Every structure is written in C-alpha cells, then in structure tokens.
Amino acid sequence: MRRSMIAIRFAAFVFALTIFANAQQATDTNTLVPPAPHAKPTHLKHVLVIGETKGFEHDSVPDAMAAIFDMGKESGLWDTTLRTDTELLTKKKLDRNAKNLDYFDAIVFTSTTGELDMDDSQKADMMSFIHDDGKGFVGVHAALDTNYKWPEYGEMIGGWFDQHPWMTFNAPIVNEDPNFPAVRHFPHEFVKYDEIYQPKEWSRDKVNVLLSLDASRLDYNNNPRIHRTDHDFAVAWSKMYGKGRVFYSTLGHTEEAWSDPDIKKMYFEAIKWVLGMTDGSTASHPRPTQP
Numbered sequence: 001m002r003r004s005m006i007a008i009r010f011a012a013f014v015f016a017l018t019i020f021a022n023a024q025q026a027t028d029t030n031t032l033v034p035p036a037p038h039a040k041p042t043h044l045k046h047v048l049v050i051g052e053t054k055g056f057e058h059d060s061v062p063d064a065m066a067a068i069f070d071m072g073k074e075s076g077l078w079d080t081t082l083r084t085d086t087e088l089l090t091k092k093k094l095d096r097n098a099k100n101l102d103y104f105d106a107i108v109f110t111s112t113t114g115e116l117d118m119d120d121s122q123k124a125d126m127m128s129f130i131h132d133d134g135k136g137f138v139g140v141h142a143a144l145d146t147n148y149k150w151p152e153y154g155e156m157i158g159g160w161f162d163q164h165p166w167m168t169f170n171a172p173i174v175n176e177d178p179n180f181p182a183v184r185h186f187p188h189e190f191v192k193y194d195e196i197y198q199p200k201e202w203s204r205d206k207v208n209v210l211l212s213l214d215a216s217r218l219d220y221n222n223n224p225r226i227h228r229t230d231h232d233f234a235v236a237w238s239k240m241y242g243k244g245r246v247f248y249s250t251l252g253h254t255e256e257a258w259s260d261p262d263i264k265k266m267y268f269e270a271i272k273w274v275l276g277m278t279d280g281s282t283a284s285h286p287r288p289t290q291p
Contacts, residue, residue, distance in 0.1 A: 045078040045105040045275050052084050054114030055145065063258035064110040064140055071268045078105070078275065086118050091125040101129045106136035106274050109143035111252070116147060127152050131242030136274025138267065139248040144197055156241040157248055159202030165225040165233075168195040168253060172217040173235055176209050176288060180280040182247060182269040183210045183236065185262065192262070195253035196235060198228055204237075208282045211235035211249070232287060236266070238273070240282045245274040 049068050051061045065082050072078040081088070081099065088094070091101050107129070118126070129135045137156065145161035147153040154160050170193050175186045196213060213233040220226060236249035247270040257263045273280050 044072075044076070046099075046103055047072060047078045047080050047106050047108060047271065047275075048088055048099075048101075048104045049080055049082050049108045049110055050084075050086065050089070050112060050116075051082070051110045052086055052112055052116050053142075054112075054116060056113050056142065058111040058113075058142055058253065060141075060253060060255045060258060061111050063255045064252055067258045067264055068108055068110070068267065068271070071264070071271070075268070077272065077277070086116050086122065089118060089126050090122045091128070092121070101125055101135075104129075104135065106138065106271060108138040108140065108271065109146065110140045111142035112146045113142050114146065115149055123150060123152070127156065127241075130156060130244035130246070134243030136244060136271070136276070137241070137246045138270050138274055139246070140267065141195075141197070141250055141252040143248065144199060144250065154201055156246060158207050158237060158239055158246070159199035162198045162200035162227055163225040164195050164197050165223050166196065166218070168193065171196050171235070172214040173211050174214050174288065176212055176285070177281065180208070180210050180238065181273055181278045182238075182266050182280070184269070185265055186211070189214065192251060192257075192260075193254070194251050194257060196233060197250040198226070198233060200227070202234070204232060204234065204287060205284050207234070207237040207239040208284055209234045209237050209287075211251075212287075238280060238282050245276070245282070247274055 047068070049065050051065050053061065069080040069082060072080045081104070088099060089101065094100050107126070130137050139157050142161070143157060144159065148160055170191050173190055173192060175183055175188050175190070178184055178186070178188065212235055215231040215233070218231070235251060239246045249266065249270070251257060251263055251266065269278065272278050
C-alpha cells in the first residue's frame with residue numbers, strides 16, 4: 001500500500017512537471033513571435049501638413065511638422081501626412097496610393113513661404129475643401145507670408161505678412177479671448193520670445209482676435225518697419241471661411257518655440273478646433289482698451 005501511494009505521488013509529480021515544462025516552452029516560443037499587426041483605427045481624423053517653402057526657409061519647419069505629427073500620434077485623435085510639396089492639394093484622383101484632399105479633414109501650413117507650386121485647379125480645390133466642404137485650416141507663422149498672388153488665399157487666412165517690426169523679441173501679449181480653447185491656458189498678459197508679424201489687408205472686423213501685442217509696451221521709435229498706424233498687432237485669430245474653420249498664429253518662428261508646452265498646446269487645441277472637436281467663437285469684437 002505504501003509503495004502504491006509513493007508511486008501515485010511520483011506519477012503526479014512527473015505529470016505536473018511535464019505540464020509546467022510545456023507551458024514554459026509555449027511562453028518562451030510566444031515571446032519570439034511578434035504580435036499581430038493592428039489595423040489603423042477608422043475613427044481617426046486625417047491631417048495634411050504642408051511645409052513647402054518658395055521664399056525664406058525657416059529652421060523651425062521640421063520642428064513644427066514633427067510636433068504636429070507627435071500631437072496626433074500621442075493623443076490618438078488624428079494621423080498626420082507630412083509633405084514638403086503640394087501634390088496632395090487636389091481633389092483629382094492620384095496614383096501610387098497617394099491621398100487627395102477628399103481623404104483629409106484639415107490642412108496645416110507650417111511656415112510655408114512664397115508662391116506655392118499650385119495650379120489653378122489645385123487652388124480651387126483647396127478653397128472648396130475649406131469653404132464648401134467645411135474642412136479646417138491652420139496657419140503657422142509664415143503661412144501669412146505665402147501666396148500673395150492668390151487673392152482667395154489672403155481672404156481665407158485673413159491677410160498677408162507686412163514686415164516683423166521688432167524681429168524676434170520678448171513680445172508682450174494680451175489674451176483677448178480666454179474662453180477660446182487654443183488660448184485658454186494663457187494668462188491675461190504674458191511674454192513670449194518670438195517673431196511677431198505685422199499683417200496687411202487685415203482687419204479685426206473680419207476675424208476674432210485671440211491674442212494681440214500690448215501696444216502700450218512697444219517701442220515705436222525709429223522703426224520704419226511699422227506700417228500699421230492703428231498699432232493693432234494681432235498674434236492669433238480665428239475665423240470662418242464659408243463652412244470651414246480657420247486658425248492662424250504668428251507664434252512658432254523659432255525652433256525653441258516647438259519645445260514650449262504653451263505653444264504646442266495652442267496649436268494642438270487649434271487643430272482640434274478646426275476639426276470640429278471643440279467649440280470656440282469666430283465673432284469679431286472691438287479692440288480692448290489699453291492704457
């Protein structure tokens with residue numbers, strides 16, 4: 001009887017050891033097999049970032065493009081297509097698996113400059129994408145220094161570049177619309193080291209000014225670059241172009257700007273806004289009284 005019990009216990013031990021060894025082998029094998037690839041989520045929005053430069057080339061263009069790519073990937077809210085050409089700015093069918101504007105939900109111009117390589121049909125398609133389809137547009141810094149020979153572009157974005165009177169400096173900025181999602185995180189008054197553009201063919205009656213320079217803290221002496229006699233220097237604004245939402249800011253000139261959490265959050269929230277994920281006003285308002 002005793003020998004039988006010992007034999008039974010030994011057999012049970014051997015059986016358990018065999019099961020453990022097989023399980024360990026399966027585990028070791030599984031660690032060598034890569035996981036199955038996951039399909040791209042179908043709920044993602046699609047953002048097209050254009051960094052073509054036909055004029056001045058900003059060193060910060062790669063930083064801006066990379067930051068926007070990372071914003072989408074880390075948040076899971078959008079995927080990003082990065083291009084330094086304008087081939088995809090069309091509604092014509094493209095070959096080689098290239099996506100046209102019908103695929104995208106928003107366009108971002110990251111310090112584009114000069115007259116971009118776009119024919120008349122591309123220009124019409126891009127304006128239709130925003131105005132008629134209700135898709136979004138975000139302009140970063142030198143997006144205002146772009147397409148001077150294209151009147152509809154200036155109407156869409158709100159104006160054009162007309163010098164940077166103080167070059168890159170500690171800009172005193174006022175938050176004019178703290179309820180807007182892209183600037184909600186800024187205090188009422190703050191300073192950013194950046195290059196602030198002076199816009200021409202621009203009127204605050206046609207946009208919702210979000211951020212502006214504090215005119216009372218600017219130096220106007222011996223500065224021939226100052227052309228605005230009203231001293232109204234907008235730093236960021238929102239507007240509608242037909243059915244589409246448009247956001248522009250002059251912030252983002254420097255490479256360092258794209259390591260600034262405030263600047264990155266502004267553009268992150270701006271992209272969300274033009275994608276229709278958040279609400280924010282585009283109604284114009286009078287200039288705040290400044291001392």
